[in-house]
Amino acid sequence: MPLDQLPRHHGGADALARLLGQALLAGEWQPGEAFPRELDLCQHFDVSRNQVRNALASLTATGLIERTAGRGTRVCPISDWHLLDPLMSDWLAGLNNPDPQLVREIFAFRYSAEPVVAGLAASAAEPRDIAEIDRAFQGMRITANAGQTEQHVEHDLAFHEAIYRASHNLVWRQMGHLLRPSIVALIQRSQHSVATLDDSLRRHGRVLEAIRTGRPMAAEQAARDVLKRTAIDLGIVAEAIDA
Amino acid sequence: MPLDQLPRHHGGADALARLLGQALLAGEWQPGEAFPRELDLCQHFDVSRNQVRNALASLTATGLIERTAGRGTRVCPISDWHLLDPLMSDWLAGLNNPDPQLVREIFAFRYSAEPVVAGLAASAAEPRDIAEIDRAFQGMRITANAGQTEQHVEHDLAFHEAIYRASHNLVWRQMGHLLRPSIVALIQRSQHSVATLDDSLRRHGRVLEAIRTGRPMAAEQAARDVLKRTAIDLGIVAEAIDA
DNA sequence: CTTGCCAAAATGTCAGACATTTAATAGGCT
DNA sequence: AGCCTATTAAATGTCTGACATTTTGGCAAG
Numbered sequence: 001m002p003l004d005q006l007p008r009h010h011g012g013a014d015a016l017a018r019l020l021g022q023a024l025l026a027g028e029w030q031p032g033e034a035f036p037r038e039l040d041l042c043q044h045f046d047v048s049r050n051q052v053r054n055a056l057a058s059l060t061a062t063g064l065i066e067r068t069a070g071r072g073t074r075v076c077p078i079s080d081w082h083l084l085d086p087l088m089s090d091w092l093a094g095l096n097n098p099d100p101q102l103v104r105e106i107f108a109f110r111y112s113a114e115p116v117v118a119g120l121a122a123s124a125a126e127p128r129d130i131a132e133i134d135r136a137f138q139g140m141r142i143t144a145n146a147g148q149t150e151q152h153v154e155h156d157l158a159f160h161e162a163i164y165r166a167s168h169n170l171v172w173r174q175m176g177h178l179l180r181p182s183i184v185a186l187i188q189r190s191q192h193s194v195a196t197l198d199d200s201l202r203r204h205g206r207v208l209e210a211i212r213t214g215r216p217m218a219a220e221q222a223a224r225d226v227l228k229r230t231a232i233d234l235g236i237v238a239e240a241i242d243a
Numbered sequence: 244m245p246l247d248q249l250p251r252h253h254g255g256a257d258a259l260a261r262l263l264g265q266a267l268l269a270g271e272w273q274p275g276e277a278f279p280r281e282l283d284l285c286q287h288f289d290v291s292r293n294q295v296r297n298a299l300a301s302l303t304a305t306g307l308i309e310r311t312a313g314r315g316t317r318v319c320p321i322s323d324w325h326l327l328d329p330l331m332s333d334w335l336a337g338l339n340n341p342d343p344q345l346v347r348e349i350f351a352f353r354y355s356a357e358p359v360v361a362g363l364a365a366s367a368a369e370p371r372d373i374a375e376i377d378r379a380f381q382g383m384r385i386t387a388n389a390g391q392t393e394q395h396v397e398h399d400l401a402f403h404e405a406i407y408r409a410s411h412n413l414v415w416r417q418m419g420h421l422l423r424p425s426i427v428a429l430i431q432r433s434q435h436s437v438a439t440l441d442d443s444l445r446r447h448g449r450v451l452e453a454i455r456t457g458r459p460m461a462a463e464q465a466a467r468d469v470l471k472r473t474a475i476d477l478g479i480v481a482e483a484i485d486a
Numbered sequence: 487c488t489t490g491c492c493a494a495a496a497t498g499t500c501a502g503a504c505a506t507t508t509a510a511t512a513g514g515c516t
Numbered sequence: 517a518g519c520c521t522a523t524t525a526a527a528t529g530t531c532t533g534a535c536a537t538t539t540t541g542g543c544a545a546g
Contacts, residue, residue, distance in 0.1 A: 079416065255498095
């Protein structure tokens, strides 16, 4: 609501869309509330109406706002947000402190979906896919120490995304986008001790092994185990539920 | 590629985006191929450059095309398409003869995902959700004869969408959009005899019952059975694999 | 109290000129 | 001949101002 509290921006319409989108994702406006008018945005950010309109078009496309001629611009309820839009995932991943509720929802999705995806991957993966997963895994191993969390996270991401790709299904592959916000939230919340990193690595390894040997059931279970570890690190569940 | 073969359109930029989007989905252009220039589109459809640019912006947002200044507009490969974008689902559902490959991919996704969703629904559904599913089911029952396929399909859609909603997960709910193209393709391909309709109805009923009584495992299995029936009707697998 | 009309305010649209980026091309130098 | 560079052409991107359309609310007449 307080437009004045938003920072100035640098860059084109995409940067503006990102700024406004992230403000909306952070809950700066309540659903149903009115969004600032075009001309106010022009004035505040000192950009042309063109750029504002382009940015607002992106926000409309992601279901964050709804615009009608004469009425104005209103903020949509969370249930209307297109969480699967890659743009949205990108904005979410760049958010400093995403809504915990949202993080939990996305994680709950992963917890139910990723075992299935791993199972499909175990059935459908070709040597090239396995090589890609393996490369990401080796990357995780090498960077599994305190000073390289940045690179470790990238390899972690690549690992999971490669599994989605290995499912060889167009729809599942699209969902790989959701991984980035989920995993980025992970590092922002958890302090990876050496012990948990080692444990996490071992569990990832079991997923890789199950996919490599083509055992869907084992892959499902292994993926579930990885996510149990992740749930603990995210602070979603208390420690020590599983073995 | 042959721009001249596209029909004239009536309506605004949204209608134009729909027209072009469906042409792309129908495979009128090969991936990597060049897309007509803005001014050519303006001339051919006799609309302003604004409308063309808005339409092309939608196509860009759905990952169908990629635009770069100076270079032009090129068609993206299928793997880049945002199949989960509601706009895309809408266009797909309105397509007369969608790419069989695409239909199969979407169905394969549903076959792996929907049992999980039904299981979640069995765990999380509240009375209101169950009432909604039940209402859709009764609608299917009433319209289960030859002359009312139109309404029957709508109730069928409502049934499955209600289950996605009953999962009470923001991400899964978004995926309900994919149902429409999938189910619309179903009626275009299969001639519902009275016997298959009755069978399909019985299987849907078992899903409802499992969700109502809160049995996730049973719901998973029942959902799988519904989709096996659907696979036969879609011509994806031969008859009579299951009981 | 209701109805109808008008005015204000917001988004949507148009037209034209201009800016920027990219690719191809022609030309000159070694 | 071959390579490097400057120029040109062609496409998308941007800006600006005016105008159109839709919605809402208020005001006045019935």
